[in-house]
Amino acid sequence: xxxxxxxxxxxxxxxxxxxxxxxxxxxxxxxxxxxxxxxxxxxxxxxxxxxxxxxxxxxxxxxxxxxxxxxxxxxxxxxxxxxxxxxxxxxxxxxxxxxxxxxxxxxxxxxxxxxxxxxxxxxxxxxxxxxxxxxxxxxxxxxxxxxxxxxxxxxxxxxxxxxxxxxxxxxxxxxxxxxxxxxxxxxxxxxxxxxxxxxxxxxxxxxxxxxxxxxxxxxxxxxxxxxxxxxxxxxxxxxxxxxxxxxxxxxxxxxxxxxxxxxxxxxxxxxxxxxxxxxxxxxxxxxxxxxxxxxxxxxxxxx
Ligand SMILES: Nc1nc2c(ncn2[C@@H]2O[C@H](COP(=O)(O)OP(=O)(O)O)[C@@H](O)[C@H]2O)c(=O)[nH]1
Ligand SMILES: [Mg+2]
Numbered sequence: 001x002x003x004x005x006x007x008x009x010x011x012x013x014x015x016x017x018x019x020x021x022x023x024x025x026x027x028x029x030x031x032x033x034x035x036x037x038x039x040x041x042x043x044x045x046x047x048x049x050x051x052x053x054x055x056x057x058x059x060x061x062x063x064x065x066x067x068x069x070x071x072x073x074x075x076x077x078x079x080x081x082x083x084x085x086x087x088x089x090x091x092x093x094x095x096x097x098x099x100x101x102x103x104x105x106x107x108x109x110x111x112x113x114x115x116x117x118x119x120x121x122x123x124x125x126x127x128x129x130x131x132x133x134x135x136x137x138x139x140x141x142x143x144x145x146x147x148x149x150x151x152x153x154x155x156x157x158x159x160x161x162x163x164x165x166x167x168x169x170x171x172x173x174x175x176x177x178x179x180x181x182x183x184x185x186x187x188x189x190x191x192x193x194x195x196x197x198x199x200x201x202x203x204x205x206x207x208x209x210x211x212x213x214x215x216x217x218x219x220x221x222x223x224x225x226x227x228x229x230x231x232x233x234x235x236x237x238x239x240x241x242x243x244x245x246x247x248x249x250x251x252x253x254x255x256x257x258x259x260x261x262x263x264x265x266x267x268x269x270x271x272x273x274x275x276x277x278x279x280x281x282x283x284x285x286x287x288x289x290x291x292x293x294x295x296x297x298x299x300x301x302x303x
Contacts (some may be wrong), residue, residue: 006298009288012280013298016261020048021076021301028070037070038062045079048259049231051266058082073302080296086265087292092249092274094221096129100179102186102211102218106204106245107225108237109192112253112279114143116225117187118150119279119287125154129184132157134174136167136207137191147189153284157183167191167203168210175214188219201244208245221248223276228255228263235270253279256286261299 010017023044031037038059045055061082067074094103103120107113114137121131133151135158137143144160151158159174161167171188178186190207193200211218224247226234234252241247250273255261268275275290288294297303 005288006294008286009278009280009294010298010301012256012286012288013261013295014301015256015259016048017299017301019259020044020262020299023048024075025072028072028075031070032068033062033070033075034068041075045262049261049263049266050083051269054083054086054265054269076300076302080300080302083265083296083299084292086269087275087295090268090272090274091290091292092276094223094249094276096184097220100175100183100186101220102175102178102188103221103223104188104190104208104211104219104245105223105225106190106241106247107192108227111192111225111227111237112251113192113225114146114150114189115282116223116251116253116277116279116287117147117189118154119284120187120277121150121154121156121185122284123287124185125156130157130182132159132174132178132181132183132186134171134186134188135160136171136188138163138165138167138170139191143189143191150284156187157181159186168207171207172210172214175211175218197240201240204241205244222246223249223251224273225251225253226267228252228267228278229257229260231260231263231266234263234267238267238271238273247273249274249276251275251277251279251287256280264295 027040042055042059058079062078105113124131133156135144135147138161161170222245224241252264255278277287278290280286
């Protein structure tokens with residue numbers, strides 16, 4: 001595979017694939033596949049954040065295969081088959097309509113919402129779409145400025161309100177302006193102060209309720225951003241957001257940051273919410289469409 005984005009995904013996940021791939025090689029070196037090597041492989045998969053359940057499934061698949069020859073490629077092939085089985089049904093596209101597409105981006109502070117909006121804007125821009133961004137995290141001036149930088153970087157329209165203004169009113173007005181300006185996409189950034197869960201959730205449901213006054217189909221897409229590095233916590237965060245909105249897809253970020261790319265698997269297995277993109281860095285192009293086959297190849301260091 002020679003595509004640029006696969007190379008990027010591969011290098012983004014290289015810390016994880018080095019760990020998994022290097023680990024498999026080391027475990028199999030000079031040994032045959034028996035109970036003890038299978039146990040070592042299971043430990044490796046668990047320590048690579050694939051989750052206990054998924055790791056057990058993979059090991060049982062390897063056992064069933066009756067493979068004795070310590071062939072690294074064959075072992076990886078069996079692991080990939082099992083991972084793909086889990087991930088394939090979660091591939092998804094953000095379906096765009098011909099009119100304005102309002103995309104609401106939610107998630108806890110620090111997971112990467114604002115950066116992800118910047119990356120999405122870059123992607124849509126390359127597809128010749130007219131893009132706008134709304135700084136609906138109105139309580140922190142720094143949050144507004146951070147999004148403004150991304151709007152400059154991606155030449156997107158920028159909508160913001162006065163400090164501490166009502167985010168629902170801002171979102172509403174921005175949608176009307178975006179329609180007038182005939183924008184194709186409007187990306188709405190939101191606050192994520194989970195320490196005050198009740199406030200956050202009532203703010204979020206108000207934003208959604210007010211938008212729907214324009215048109216019941218708005219927001220066209222709700223994306224929940226999750227930090228791929230925080231394991232079980234991501235799953236808990238998603239449960240909270242599911243209480244107030246229908247999440248259409250997930251974007252899992254920071255899969256490049258540490259050797260934790262495998263953490264996508266338990267998130268996928270537990271939540272069963274489609275995954276539209278994954279974040280593999282801080283730059284504007286570090287966003288890869290989620291594709292089960294290439295993700296597995298990148299994670300396992302296969303070509
Ligand atoms: N390495 C890496 N860093 C990321 C990624 N996505 C976001 N970040 C960084 O994570 C930090 C928090 O991101 P931000 O967009 O401000 O999060 P927000 O609070 O949810 O809006 C920033 O330093 C981002 O540059 C990613 O995919 N990989
Ligand atoms: Mg932010």
